[in-house]
Amino acid sequence: DTAVSQTPKYLVTQMGNDKSIKCEQNLGHDTMYWYKQDSKKFLKIMFSYNNKELIINETVPNRFSPKSPDKAHLNLHINSLELGDSAVYFCASRRLRETQYFGPGTRLLVL
Amino acid sequence: GEDVEQSLFLSVREGDSSVINCTYTDSSSTYLYWYKQEPGAGLQLLTYIFSNMDMKQDQRLTVLLNKKDKHLSLRIADTQTGDSAIYFCAEISGYSTLTFGKGTMLLVSP
Numbered sequence: 001d002t003a004v005s006q007t008p009k010y011l012v013t014q015m016g017n018d019k020s021i022k023c024e025q026n027l028g029h030d031t032m033y034w035y036k037q038d039s040k041k042f043l044k045i046m047f048s049y050n051n052k053e054l055i056i057n058e059t060v061p062n063r064f065s066p067k068s069p070d071k072a073h074l075n076l077h078i079n080s081l082e083l084g085d086s087a088v089y090f091c092a093s094r095r096l097r098e099t100q101y102f103g104p105g106t107r108l109l110v111l
Numbered sequence: 112g113e114d115v116e117q118s119l120f121l122s123v124r125e126g127d128s129s130v131i132n133c134t135y136t137d138s139s140s141t142y143l144y145w146y147k148q149e150p151g152a153g154l155q156l157l158t159y160i161f162s163n164m165d166m167k168q169d170q171r172l173t174v175l176l177n178k179k180d181k182h183l184s185l186r187i188a189d190t191q192t193g194d195s196a197i198y199f200c201a202e203i204s205g206y207s208t209l210t211f212g213k214g215t216m217l218l219v220s221p
Contacts (some may be wrong), residue, residue, distance in 0.1 A: 035209075041148075041197055043211040092209075097146070099218060100209060104153035 004103040004108050006091050008091035012083055012109045021076045021106045023091030030095060031055075037088040039106070049074050081110045087090060117200050117212035124220055129187040131215045133200030136181060140202040142175060143184045144209070149196045157185070187217075195219045199216075 004025045013019055016093040024110035025032065033056075034046040047066045054066065063079045074093075078085060114136045123129045135143070144159040160167045160174045160183070167174045173186040187194055197214040 025117075033209075041214045043199065043201075043209075043214075044153075044207065099159060100155060101156070102146075102154040 002005075004080045004091055004093055004101050006086070006089075006103040006106050008106060009104065010107050010109075012111065014111055015083060016081045017081050017082055019081060019108075020078070021089055021091075021108070023076070023103055025091075025092070025093040025103075026071055027093060027101065028095070029101075031089070031091035031093060031099070032068065032071075033091040033092040033094075034074065034076050035092065037090060039087070040094075041094055046075075083110050086110045115200055115202060115210050115212040117215045119213065120216050121219070122218045122220065123190050125190060125192055126145070129130045129185075129190045129191055129194070129217055129219075131181040131185045131187075131198050131200075131217065133212055134181055134183075135183065135202045135210075135211070137202060138181065144199075144201040145172075146184075146199040146201060146211075148194045148199065148214070154199070175188065183210050190217075190219050192219045192221060197198075 007022045016048045033048045035043050036046055037043045045058050046060050048063045049068045065077045068074045086109050088105045088107050090105045092100045094100040116134045116160050118181050141153045141162050142159055145157040158169050159171050160176050171188045177186045197216050200212040200215045201209040
């Protein structure tokens, strides 16, 4: 029944490691997003994919690389993790001109 | 660029009405949204309004939109302690990307 799911829910890792966060939606939406919510709760768009193609790439370090194997999945891979990457990462999806639905978030803590 | 502003904090007593305000700058916004985030939880869509509407009511929630002033408000009637959360205003800009305000923390005291 879950519309937008993310794994893992929590991720604690050391600086310098490489990690991935997965997102899947079962709503048949054609556009998916990654947002970052920092410690002050401010949400900012990172990436947007439409039909597996990157359409938005905000000012994000190139250590962050999204990958969309199919329309239902948008994964986020992060290389060489830094302390400042600690945040909550939200995946979202939508169909054109409809509302965005968000996943539950992945809490990333870099030590 | 687009900007969405909200007051950061609101405190009310249980049973009172809460009004959370938001201003935005993008005059081409088509949809405006209110999301709720409870402590430790993800974002939950509360309600949204299309830009050609002035008002939308959904049970205890009333959304008012003043497009001329680019002002959006969310009124919660008979506020309950369970309404304590952070409320985000957001608008669609560019290629269907949401721009969020920084969130208003609503604290409801018994």
